[in-house]
Amino acid sequence: MSKSLAALQVALEGAADAGARTHLLDVRELDLPMYNPEDDEPVGAPPAMVDLCYAADGLLWSSPMYQGTISGCVKNALDWLHVLSGREPPYLHDKVIGLISVAGGTQGLQVINTMEFSVRALRGWAVPYVVPVASAERVFDRDGQIQDRAVEFQLRTLGAEVVRVGQRFATDDSIQREAACKDAAQRVATAAAAADAQGRTFAGESPE
Numbered sequence: 006m007s008k009s010l011a012a013l014q015v016a017l018e019g020a021a022d023a024g025a026r027t028h029l030l031d032v033r034e035l036d037l038p039m040y041n042p043e044d045d046e047p048v049g050a051p052p053a054m055v056d057l058c059y060a061a062d063g064l065l066w067s068s069p070m071y072q073g074t075i076s077g078c079v080k081n082a083l084d085w086l087h088v089l090s091g092r093e094p095p096y097l098h099d100k101v102i103g104l105i106s107v108a109g110g111t112q113g114l115q116v117i118n119t120m121e122f123s124v125r126a127l128r129g130w131a132v133p134y135v136v137p138v139a140s141a142e143r144v145f146d147r148d149g150q151i152q153d154r155a156v157e158f159q160l161r162t163l164g165a166e167v168v169r170v171g172q173r174f175a176t177d178d179s180i181q182r183e184a185a186c187k188d189a190a191q192r193v194a195t196a197a198a199a200a201d202a203q204g205r206t207f208a209g210e211s212p213e
């Protein structure tokens with residue numbers, strides 16, 4: 006069994022215990038076609054995955070470490086999220102994302118950091134707490150059952166953390182970036198108009 010999938014399941018249990026409704030997406034099962042930017046009418050698994058991601062308040066990404074970085078399968082799934090560019094708000098705007106990597110060795114932070122680049126590109130927010138699972142053969146047994154209680158605790162904590170922060174983003178309108186940007190633009194325009202009027206008053210003209 007995939008150990009990165011097993012790690013994701015533990016984190017999802019943590020999210021469920023924290024009150025979230027969860028949905029597991031296994032990229033191996035999804036069997037997504039290679040993303041092609043010229044394919045503007047995707048059907049089947051890609052739009053279903055994309056819609057589920059867009060509907061979620063929070064996401065947990067779990068990638069194995071392959072050749073020092075994220076797996077091609079996970080990267081392809083992330084590339085499919087590009088079809089969210091036309092939505093309003095676009096991409097994973099204001100979604101909270103928890104990051105997990107699972108490596109045979111101890112360099113899993115490279116995978117976390119690589120995924121974080123994509124979180125930013127997709128306009129999401131990575132929670133600061135991350136779980137790079139090292140020595141995967143020791144942590145999970147052949148059936149994917151977790152053997153290391155400390156790592157289990159870390160994964161569950163990450164799941165709960167995504168729910169905690171995700172609830173804040175989902176319920177607090179004041180941190181919706183689009184509204185904040187419009188508000189800031191309005192304030193700048195008002196201040197500029199006031200400064201303009203004041204300047205003309207000093208110059209002996211009357212403001213409109």
Ligand SMILES: Cc1cc2nc3c(=O)[nH]c(=O)nc-3n(C[C@H](O)[C@H](O)[C@H](O)COP(=O)(O)O)c2cc1C
Pocket residue numbers: 006007008009010068069070071072073074107108109110111112141142
């Ligand atoms: C193609 C391939 C490349 C790998 N490259 C690395 C690597 O660069 N560093 C590492 O620590 N482990 C590496 N591993 C080990 C995997 O990270 C480890 O087996 C992990 O549990 C795989 O997760 P999965 O079971 O979800 O595929 C590699 C495994 C495979 C199959």
